[in-house]
Amino acid sequence: MGCFQSKVTRQCPGHEDPIILASQTAFSVSEVEALFELFKSISSSVIDDGLINKEEFQLALFQNRKKENIFANRIFDLFDAKKKGVIDFGDFVRALNVFHPNVSQEDKMNFAFRLYDMDGTGFIERNEVKQMVIALLCESEMKLADETIEAILDKTFLDADINQDGKIDISEWKNFVSRNPSLLKIMTLPYLRDITTTFPSFVFHSEVDEGKILLRLKLLKNAKGMAQLNMGS
Amino acid sequence: MLQHITIAEILKEEWFKKGYKPPVFEEKDDTNLDDVEAIFKDYEEHHVTEQREEQPTAMNAFELISMSKGLNLGNLFDAEEVCMDLREKQGLHLNVTANEIIHKIKEAAKPLEFDVHNKNYKMRLYNLKAERKGNLNVATEIFQVAPSLHMVEIRKAKGDTLEFNTVPHDSLITISLHFLNVSYC
Numbered sequence: 001m002g003c004f005q006s007k008v009t010r011q012c013p014g015h016e017d018p019i020i021l022a023s024q025t026a027f028s029v030s031e032v033e034a035l036f037e038l039f040k041s042i043s044s045s046v047i048d049d050g051l052i053n054k055e056e057f058q059l060a061l062f063q064n065r066k067k068e069n070i071f072a073n074r075i076f077d078l079f080d081a082k083k084k085g086v087i088d089f090g091d092f093v094r095a096l097n098v099f100h101p102n103v104s105q106e107d108k109m110n111f112a113f114r115l116y117d118m119d120g121t122g123f124i125e126r127n128e129v130k131q132m133v134i135a136l137l138c139e140s141e142m143k144l145a146d147e148t149i150e151a152i153l154d155k156t157f158l159d160a161d162i163n164q165d166g167k168i169d170i171s172e173w174k175n176f177v178s179r180n181p182s183l184l185k186i187m188t189l190p191y192l193r194d195i196t197t198t199f200p201s202f203v204f205h206s207e208v209d210e211g212k213i214l215l216r217l218k219l220l221k222n223a224k225g226m227a228q229l230n231m232g233s
Numbered sequence: 234m235l236q237h238i239t240i241a242e243i244l245k246e247e248w249f250k251k252g253y254k255p256p257v258f259e260e261k262d263d264t265n266l267d268d269v270e271a272i273f274k275d276y277e278e279h280h281v282t283e284q285r286e287e288q289p290t291a292m293n294a295f296e297l298i299s300m301s302k303g304l305n306l307g308n309l310f311d312a313e314e315v316c317m318d319l320r321e322k323q324g325l326h327l328n329v330t331a332n333e334i335i336h337k338i339k340e341a342a343k344p345l346e347f348d349v350h351n352k353n354y355k356m357r358l359y360n361l362k363a364e365r366k367g368n369l370n371v372a373t374e375i376f377q378v379a380p381s382l383h384m385v386e387i388r389k390a391k392g393d394t395l396e397f398n399t400v401p402h403d404s405l406i407t408i409s410l411h412f413l414n415v416s417y418c
Contacts (some may be wrong), residue, residue: 038309061308071303099306115304116295132298139301156294183295186304 015050016090025097027192032093039092052079052087070135074115099189105177108187113173123167126153 018032027035042060043052052060057076059065079087079095087095097103098111116124116132133149144152160168160176168176177183243249302308 042309061306062302069301069303071298071301073303075303075306096306116298129294129298133294136298136301139303152294152297159293180293180295183293183299186299186306189307189310191307191310 016088016093021090021093025093026100026102027093027097031192035093035096036089039089043087043089050088052092053085057087069139070118070132071115074118078111078114096189096192099187100192101188101190102193105184108184109174109177110170112177112184112187113170123169124173125167126157129153129156 015036018029018036021027021032022029025032039052040050042056043050045059046056046065047053054073054076055065057079058067058069058072061067061072062069076087079091081091081094082088098107113124114120116128118128118131119125130149130153133152137144137149157164157166157168159179160172162172162175298304
C-alpha cells in the first residue's frame with residue numbers, strides 16, 4: 001500500500017516536524033501543514049514513496065511527466081539540496097521559502113543567480129545565457145535568427161556585464177537586478193503569503209482499507225479551519 | 234434575523250432574472266477519446282496558449298528566459314488539466330464500480346457547495362459561489378484504457394484561466410487523484 005495511511009501522523013521518509021520547519025522559514029506551522037498537503041499530492045503522483053522525483057516534478061509543473069525542460073531541471077536541482085535525485089518534504093519547504101513574499105530580495109537574487117549559473121562556476125557565462133534563450137524559444141515554438149539572438153545577448157551583456165569580461169558575476173547580477181526588478185518576478189509566489197486561506201484545496205484520495213475503498217475529500221485549511229469529510233463505501 | 238443574501242441566491246430570484254442575460258464564457262472543448270490514445274503514445278503536452286503582444290526582439294535575455302513554464306512555480310498550485318494513468322495495485326482485490334465513484338464524488342462535492350451533473354461517465358462540478366466572473370467548474374471523466382487500467386481526467390472548464398494564474402482566489406481548487414482503481418461491472 002502507499003505511504004499515506006489514514007492516520008493523521010505519518011511516518012513517511014520525507015516528513016519533517018512542521019514546528020521545526022516553521023522556525024527555519026517564513027511559514028507558520030499551519031502553512032507548513034498546508035504545504036504538506038501539496039507535497040503529498042505531488043510526491044505520490046507517480047511513485048507513492050513520500051518523495052518527489054523528477055517525473056513527479058515535471059508532472060506537477062507541466063502536467064506531463066515526460067516533459068524535459070532545462071529550467072525545471074535547474075529548479076529541481078536547487079530544491080534537491082542533498083543531491084539525492086529526489087526532493088523530500090524538508091527540501092520542498094526550505095526551497096519554497098525563498099519564493100515567499102516576505103523573504104529578502106538578497107536571498108531571491110542569490111537563488112536566481114544559482115539558477116542561471118547552470119554549470120555552477122560562480123559566473124553566468126554568455127554561452128549559458130544563449131543556451132537558455134534558445135531553450136525558451138524552443139519551448140514557446142518561436143524561431144529567431146541567430147543574429148537576432150546575438151543582438152539580444154549583446155544588449156543584455158552591455159547592460160549587465162560591467163567589466164565586460166563576457167560573464168556576469170554575483171555582484172554584477174545584483175546590480176543588474178536592482179536596476180531591473182522585474183527579473184525577480186519569478187522568485188515570488190504570492191500564493192505563499194496566505195497559503196492556508198488563499199486556496200481551499202481538495203484532494204481525492206483512494207485508500208484501500210480492509211478491502212474497501214475510502215474516498216476522502218479534504219478541504220485544505222481555510223480561514224475556518226480544516227474540514228475533512230470521510231466517506232466509507 | 235437578517236442575513237445577507239448570497240449572489241448564488243440572487244441569481245435564483247425572479248426579480249433578478251427578468252431581462253437578465255447571463256454572461257457566456259468561452260468553454261473548453263469536451264474531452265474526446267484522443268486523450269485515451271494519448272496514454273498509449275507519449276502524452277503530448279496540451280499548451281495553454283497565452284497571447285504575447287510583443288515580439289521579444291528588444292527584450293533583455295533574462296526577461297525572455299523568465300517566461301518559461303519551467304520557471305513558473307505557480308503552476309504547482311493551479312488547477313490544471315490533469316491526466317493520470319492508474320495502475321492496478323498488486324494483490325489487491327477491489328470491486329468499486331465507476332458509478333460508485335461518481336456517486337462518492339457527488340456526495341463529497343455537495344457540502345462544498347458544488348453542484349454536480351453527470352452524463353454517463355462525464356461529470357461536471359459547478360461552483361455555486363458565483364462571486365466572481367465565471368464560476369470555477371471542474372470536469373471529470375473516467376475512461377477505461379484497458380481492463381485493469383483506467384484513467385480519470387480532471388480539468389477546469391469555464392472561468393478565466395489567465396485570472397487563475399495571476400490572482401490567487403479563494404475559489405481556486407487543486408485536485409489530484411491518486412491510484413484510483415475503477416472497474417466497470
